Amino acid sequence: MVVVKKQKKVQSWPKQMARNRKKRRPPTAPSIGEQKTYEKFLKQALKNKKNPKVLILGVTPELRNIALKNNCQVVSIDISQEIIKAMKTSIKYKGFKKEKVINDNWLTVPLLKNSFDLVMGDAPLTNLLSVNEVRKLLFKVRKVLKPDGFLLLRELIHLSNKKAPFKKIVSDYRKNKIKWEDFFMDLRFYTFFNKAYNPKNKLLSADKIFQEIEKKYQQGELTKKEYQRIMILESRIKNLVLFKGKFAKLLKENFSIISIKIDKEFRFSQYLPIYLLKNKK
Ligand SMILES: C[S@@+](CC[C@H](N)C(=O)[O-])C[C@H]1O[C@@H](n2cnc3c(N)ncnc32)[C@H](O)[C@@H]1O
Numbered sequence: 001m002v003v004v005k006k007q008k009k010v011q012s013w014p015k016q017m018a019r020n021r022k023k024r025r026p027p028t029a030p031s032i033g034e035q036k037t038y039e040k041f042l043k044q045a046l047k048n049k050k051n052p053k054v055l056i057l058g059v060t061p062e063l064r065n066i067a068l069k070n071n072c073q074v075v076s077i078d079i080s081q082e083i084i085k086a087m088k089t090s091i092k093y094k095g096f097k098k099e100k101v102i103n104d105n106w107l108t109v110p111l112l113k114n115s116f117d118l119v120m121g122d123a124p125l126t127n128l129l130s131v132n133e134v135r136k137l138l139f140k141v142r143k144v145l146k147p148d149g150f151l152l153l154r155e156l157i158h159l160s161n162k163k164a165p166f167k168k169i170v171s172d173y174r175k176n177k178i179k180w181e182d183f184f185m186d187l188r189f190y191t192f193f194n195k196a197y198n199p200k201n202k203l204l205s206a207d208k209i210f211q212e213i214e215k216k217y218q219q220g221e222l223t224k225k226e227y228q229r230i231m232i233l234e235s236r237i238k239n240l241v242l243f244k245g246k247f248a249k250l251l252k253e254n255f256s257i258i259s260i261k262i263d264k265e266f267r268f269s270q271y272l273p274i275y276l277l278k279n280k281k
Contacts, residue, residue, distance in 0.1 A: 030062050030063075031265050033269075044276065046118060054074050055075050056076040057077060057120070063121075072098070078103065081103050084101055084103055115146070118151075120152045123154055126241065130201060146279070160244075166216065187209070251275065255280055
């Protein structure tokens with residue numbers, strides 16, 4: 001594995017948070033079912049390709065393992081040196097000399113046009129800070145892909161018809177009607193959405209959400225155990241969140257949607273679908 005030097009910073013990840021990502025599980029990491037979908041779509045995209053070249057936005061170990069296992073040449077790019085270090089130990093196929101890891105910004109890193117058969121990313125776009133950046137990155141991905149190349153993404157979208165009233169989801173969780181991961185994700189992305197989302201810049205502020213969770217604990221509406229478990233995942237990052245229709249429109253500027261798969265194991269997969277997209281000729 002080669003780590004190439006970094007250039008410019010974007011949203012920074014605190015060191016501790018980066019280190020904690022070693023222990024990450026779904027929803028941060030793709031679930032087993034989602035990994036199966038990634039592999040199925042990768043095979044579909046790379047059918048009949050000799051020595052396929054794959055670009056990964058981020059250093060998600062599950063994606064790198066799938067690409068390496070399928071004999072792809074892999075280039076992974078991440079802005080955070082800490083995350084690159086933290087994720088290194090989860091690579092099962094590190095014996096393969098086919099991976100290059102670049103410490104840089106996706107938006108500015110120079111990449112050769114028409115050079116990849118597939119670009120993959122596990123929720124990369126929600127890390128950007130504006131719709132313009134999403135547009136810029138999708139256009140760049142299209143250019144670095146070969147004309148018959150594919151983009152494969154699990155991405156966070158907002159479902160306008162989904163509701164997660166606080167009392168209802170707490171009660172569902174306590175009655176074991178929903179899993180811990182779904183309880184956390186509904187709280188994180190739906191229950192307090194309106195208090196933390198800025199519709200102008202499309203950014204959802206995690207710190208505002210965790211403040212609301214803190215209030216609920218102070219008011220006695222969450223137990224200490226629930227509160228502490230939620231707070232392990234506390235963060236201050238901002239997520240760019242687009243509504244489902246708007247997101248599909250943006251994708252279609254550069255890609256055709258071939259398949260969308262929503263895994264069944266977790267309910268949160270409804271708002272983290274996996275898209276297989278083909279470069280628009
Ligand atoms: C792509 S997502 C990967 C999350 C995925 N669910 C996981 O757990 O692997 C987050 C990663 O993107 C990186 N990142 C965010 N913005 C970036 C940018 N503009 N250029 C390169 N890397 C970026 C962050 O450092 C972080 O490691």
